Amino acid sequence: MAAAAIDLAGLAKTFGSGEEAVRALDQVSLAIRPNEFFTLLGPSGCGKTTLLRLIGGFEQPDAGEIRLDGQPITDLPPHRRPVNTVFQSYALFPHLSVADNVGFGLDMLGWATQQKRRRVADMLTLVRLEGYGGRRPSQLSGGQAQRVALARALAASPKVLLLDEPLSALDLKLRKEMQSELKRLQTETGITFVFVTHDQSEALSMSDRIAVMQHGRVLQVGSPREIYETPRHRFVADFIGEINLLEGELVQAPGGAALQLGEQIRLGLPPGVTRAPGRVTAAVRPERAQLVAASHGNGALPARIDQVVYAGTDTTVLLSLAGGQPFRLRIQNRTGAAELPAPGAPVGIEIPPGSLQLLED
Amino acid sequence: MRVDPANRLWRYPGIRLAALLFFAFLYLPILVLIALSFNANDQATIWTGFSGQWYGVVLGNDDILRAARNSLVVATIATLVATLAATLAALGMATGRFAGQSLIQGLIALPLVVPEIVTAVATLLLFALIGLPLGLTTVIIAHTVFCVPFAYLPIRARLEGMDRTLTEAAGDLYANPWQSFRRVTLPLLWPGVLSGAMLAFIISLDDFVITYFVAGAGATTLPVYIFGMIRIGITPEVNAISALMLVVSIAVVSLSYLTARLRQDPSTSPATLTGHETRTGEPT
Numbered sequence: 001m002a003a004a005a006i007d008l009a010g011l012a013k014t015f016g017s018g019e020e021a022v023r024a025l026d027q028v029s030l031a032i033r034p035n036e037f038f039t040l041l042g043p044s045g046c047g048k049t050t051l052l053r054l055i056g057g058f059e060q061p062d063a064g065e066i067r068l069d070g071q072p073i074t075d076l077p078p079h080r081r082p083v084n085t086v087f088q089s090y091a092l093f094p095h096l097s098v099a100d101n102v103g104f105g106l107d108m109l110g111w112a113t114q115q116k117r118r119r120v121a122d123m124l125t126l127v128r129l130e131g132y133g134g135r136r137p138s139q140l141s142g143g144q145a146q147r148v149a150l151a152r153a154l155a156a157s158p159k160v161l162l163l164d165e166p167l168s169a170l171d172l173k174l175r176k177e178m179q180s181e182l183k184r185l186q187t188e189t190g191i192t193f194v195f196v197t198h199d200q201s202e203a204l205s206m207s208d209r210i211a212v213m214q215h216g217r218v219l220q221v222g223s224p225r226e227i228y229e230t231p232r233h234r235f236v237a238d239f240i241g242e243i244n245l246l247e248g249e250l251v252q253a254p255g256g257a258a259l260q261l262g263e264q265i266r267l268g269l270p271p272g273v274t275r276a277p278g279r280v281t282a283a284v285r286p287e288r289a290q291l292v293a294a295s296h297g298n299g300a301l302p303a304r305i306d307q308v309v310y311a312g313t314d315t316t317v318l319l320s321l322a323g324g325q326p327f328r329l330r331i332q333n334r335t336g337a338a339e340l341p342a343p344g345a346p347v348g349i350e351i352p353p354g355s356l357q358l359l360e361d
Numbered sequence: 362m363r364v365d366p367a368n369r370l371w372r373y374p375g376i377r378l379a380a381l382l383f384f385a386f387l388y389l390p391i392l393v394l395i396a397l398s399f400n401a402n403d404q405a406t407i408w409t410g411f412s413g414q415w416y417g418v419v420l421g422n423d424d425i426l427r428a429a430r431n432s433l434v435v436a437t438i439a440t441l442v443a444t445l446a447a448t449l450a451a452l453g454m455a456t457g458r459f460a461g462q463s464l465i466q467g468l469i470a471l472p473l474v475v476p477e478i479v480t481a482v483a484t485l486l487l488f489a490l491i492g493l494p495l496g497l498t499t500v501i502i503a504h505t506v507f508c509v510p511f512a513y514l515p516i517r518a519r520l521e522g523m524d525r526t527l528t529e530a531a532g533d534l535y536a537n538p539w540q541s542f543r544r545v546t547l548p549l550l551w552p553g554v555l556s557g558a559m560l561a562f563i564i565s566l567d568d569f570v571i572t573y574f575v576a577g578a579g580a581t582t583l584p585v586y587i588f589g590m591i592r593i594g595i596t597p598e599v600n601a602i603s604a605l606m607l608v609v610s611i612a613v614v615s616l617s618y619l620t621a622r623l624r625q626d627p628s629t630s631p632a633t634l635t636g637h638e639t640r641t642g643e644p645t
Contacts (some may be wrong), residue, residue: 058529078532079541091530096549104544105534152534 003070004031005160005192006055009263013050013216025052025061026052026216032160032194033209037186039195041203042213043239048196051213054135055194056085068159079269080106085162086310089168090145092137096324098124098148099133105156123151126185141261143174147181154189163195167202179206202242204228212236229285238285242290244327250280250358259356264324265301268353281359285332287354291340300348303327308340315340320348369559391607405481413600414497425602428586430578431497435572435582436565438501443508444558448550451508451516480507481574488575495577503575511564512557519553542616559617563610 013025025047026334032038039049053059055066057078066074084105092101099120105114124130127147137145146166153161163182165229167175167229183206196205203210204269211221219233234245242329250273251259257273258266259282269282292300303319306326312333317340319327326350331337341347370376401412419425432598450469464534472480477596484503493499527549576585583606590599 056533058532077537078529079535085530085531085533087526087530089524089526091524092528093527093530093545104531104536108535108537108540156535195621 003034003035004067005036005069006030006032006052006157006194007067007070008032008055009067011051011061011066013047013053013054015063023216028064028216028218030142030218030221030289032192034192034219034349035190036296037183037193037195037206037208039197039203039207039238040213041197041200043198046213047216048162049244050190050196050212052085052196052217055160056083056162057081062094077173082156082159083157083162084158084160085164086146086149086153086166086251088164088166090144090149090166091139092140092152094137096137097133098129098135098140101137101228102152102155104152109156115346119155123155123221126154126188127151127181130136133186141314142170143178143231146178150185154185154191157189158190158191160194163193164194175202180196200346204240209333212239214312230357232360234281234283234320237357237359238347240246242286242328242330244358246282246284246288246356248280248282250275250277252277252310261301267301267351267356268300269356270354270356273358276357283359284316284351284355286328288312288333289327290331290350290352291329291331292350294348296347300350303345303347303349305341305345307343319347321349394600395604395607397401398597398604400597400600403597412477415629416596416605418598419601419605422598424581425583425586427469428581428583431500431580432566432582432584435497435500435504436562439508439565440562441511441560442505443561444512444554446505447509447512447561450513450515451520452546454517455520461485469513472507477507477570483570485574495575495580495599497576497580499577500572500574500580500582503571504568507568507571508561508565512561515556515560516550516553520552523549535588555620559613566610568607 008028010032011025012023013030015022015024028047028051032113033065040051042048050059054061055139057073057076057080061074064074065072066081066320068081093104096104102123103111103120105295106119111119120133120284121130123347124133127150129144130147130149133139134145137148148168151165166182167178170178179202182195184192195203195206204227207224209221209223210227211218212227212233214235220227220231220236222230227236228240231240231243235299237243237245246259246261248266248267250259251266252260253266255268256271257269258274259269259280260266269280289317294302304319306318307318309316310333314333315331317329317331321327331340397406397408398415399411401410401414401415402408416420454466484506488495488499523546525547528541531545532538536544547597567584568582569588572582573585573588576582581589581601587602590596
């Protein structure tokens, strides 16, 4: 197996002391692969930015080790690490031109003037800012400043590029543009990107793998598809997209493991469930459940329609289950689709066995 | 002068008169002094005709020239040393939190509110106790000390307004701490250092009370010399020296203002002459 680009082993970091101590990171271990677009995803305060700052060298961990290509870098100051950062505020040097900003790292590394000039021009071309070299940062729009920050961080071909919520200051349209731009840059340069965000749709659309964080811990690591379709934790399921949670009893039935809801309803679970029988929480995405007639039989959950919300590409149906808890269901709007029952009508919800996911709390 | 009618200040009756009186009180005496410095009469307060003769007298007076040279030497050395100390102090205070930091912050600024006469007596007492003979050296030491808080305040203010991630970015881009300071912190701090130095220079040039106490024989500065002349009476010569000091002060201020502007002004870079945002098709 090839060495990981970045190996994080047992990282811990606490800010402050005594009663005001905040545990920002709690035993975080991760292996980030070479040439990977890796995303740290979580709500604010989950420790994702602290983790990024530890890799960059701006903070020192209380415990644990950081290895880059197998070499320990935990004790190196930022300027000795072959890692560059795109800061949330961009942090462009206001007293230097765009070209001098992009060339700053090359200058510090002692590049010859000619070589440096060519590299700076190449980088500005890469981020589509040819001819902007003479400008000052104050003369740039938000999107342009963002791309200068990218060019500056990529100029010295770092082994790893760290991006700290770099798109959060941009408006929606520009953010979409920069998302594909970032993905393109990552593919073209082949550099490992570690990207921090709290925006789950951004994470899903850009990443090769995502680590979902909460309270200074990594809850789950996986591809966007794994994270979305097979969340293991209640928090992961809840944080990414919309999901319905069902509380029930795990039972072993002749056809494999199943979820028993009340007396009547028994829903099949995907094969390979090894958990001991008992109280469990299972989750299902709104678009995986199907609306069926109320008379469908005991494979379906009886429910009542509360509200139908038409949203162009799809329609969201808000329902109440027999026990009163809400359930959300989404239907693609296709040509010739049948008319939905009116609110108040009794219906059934069918959940295919493969789409039910058991969660840990 | 154009007046914005929306400004609610203009609704107060008598606001123009009050403003006029205020500025007259501030500047009329100075204008009168400058005018009288060109008076042909040797009675300072009786105008008889225009003449530049008193400037000739001033520039021909060896005692005045010696005092002026003393003033410049003291102000220059005190400014350099005080600004350096103030810059280091401000950088140290900005590096991080430490125990007693706000106490030290207060102690640095405290001399600004201590009555100058107290400082003067205390400084004289100190020199007497350690047996340092009074002379130009004692004046320079005293000036350096009281210039520090004046130099410190603008530098500290400038540092406080600086984005801390800029030094992190420099470190991230392979600059060691010294390179980061030289290439990023210092250029951005420079306008603050300049205004701190300027303030220190003017304050030193202008000081009378402390200088009067700690200057020994041969260490007379211009303000002390002028005070000596005034005891005999206000002469056109005094007016001329004062006018010259005013010119020097204004020159120092304008010079540092201009250099600060030239370093900052983005319109001096050639890029403003090229095309604007259109190329990328982004909203501006």
